[in-house]
Amino acid sequence: MLALLELLQGGGTRRVGDLAERLGVDERTVRRYAEHLVELDIPVRSVRGRYGGYRLAPGYRMPPLMLTDDEAVAVALGLVVGRRAGLVPESHASESALAKLRRVLPTRLADRLGALLATSSFTAPPRSTTAVDTDLLLTIAEAARDRRTVEITYVDRRSISTTRTIAPDGVVGHAGHWYVATHDRTFRLDRITSASLLAATISEPAPADLPSTVLRSLATAPWAHKISVRVQGSVDDVQRKLPLGLALITPLDAEVRVEFWAERLDWVPALLAGLDRPFVVEEPLELRRLVAELGARLVDWADG
Known part of the structure; x- marks a missing residue:
């Protein structure tokens, strides 16, 4: 069927007998292939008469889509993950692309792919971001x-x-x-x-x-408060506990210096507590007070 589509894309009207000879099938099979292409919304026109046959509507071209099972799953999951990550430019783009993909796949593969999409779950919720042009x-x-x-x-x-x-x-x-x-x-x-x-x-x-260039740029963006904290541990140990792009981490002797900027300080004490490692706040002084207050609350809560 894809070979028939490729032949028709060459232009003009192709006789059924010629198409059957090129494809190595009988004329009845050619007609069945043409019907399948019509079912896929590909504008195959039947031309009657002595020199009749099949042709594509003027101006129409569609490259054949030939995917293995692994390739189809890779494309489909890429579309789903891209949408959930908030990186698909339009909110409906991945859904319409998935619909087109499933429409041109063989019935068995399309059905199996549908089962995967219907039963898949993800640990992280979809991101809602501003649409990108x-x-x-x-x-x-x-x-x-x-x-x-x-x-x-x-x-x-x-x-x-x-x-x-x-x-x-x-x-x-x-x-x-x-x-x-x-x-x-x-x-x-x-x-x-x-x-x-x-x-x-x-x-x-x-x-x-x-x-790395982008992450460093994000970590050094000048917000209201510059934060510097010394933390016991290696760069890898501390980096695993921090969101990517949040901070610059510089190795020292037996510890690291964590530096980043923040518009507000109220969320920073909990972030530092989540490192689960001894640390010293170098600046700002206000952050020391907020960390102490969080520590006092945790002690009160632990004591009931």
Whole structure:
């Protein structure tokens, strides 16, 4: 059936006898294949007469979709996980893509895939994020690939809009958002309201480890309070207890220094307690008081 579709995409009207010979089947099988393509909403037209046969509606082209069971499962789960991670540009995009995928798969495989999707569960709830414009995402990616500059309009966290020229190195998905990485800073993609490719090119290559570049940029974003804490343990021990992109961790002799910024301090004591390791708050002094208050409450609660 896919081979028939490929032949019809060559253009013109193809006689049933010629199609049967090319496919190595009888004419009845050709007609059955054509009926299946029509059932898949592919506009195969039947042409009557001496030189009749089949043709595709003018202007229609569709590449054949040929997937193994493993490939179909990989694509379907990729769409589901992308939606749950908040990284699919449109809320309905993954659902419509899944519907199209299942429609063109063999019946048995489509049924098995449906069973997987109907019975799958995830430990983390879906993320709800601001929708990302697909065209913006693709424009930035194109600029990064071709090493071109882009003029963007950007709205920062204080709702101040500015127009600037950036040289994107790539895009990184993290914590339900797409981020645009450049050599000197990181931009949240959903805060970019417009992007236009410029003729200027970039000679400097992109960094090899863009995720680390973005995580470091997020950890050093200047919020209201700069926090510095010394913690006993290795970098790996402490990093496992902290969200990615939250802090910079510097190894010392028998401990590490954890540095990050926060707009508020009320949630930080619980985060530090969750490290389950001895620590010393270096700054700010107000954080020391909040940690002490949390410790007192925990003692009271433990004593009943």
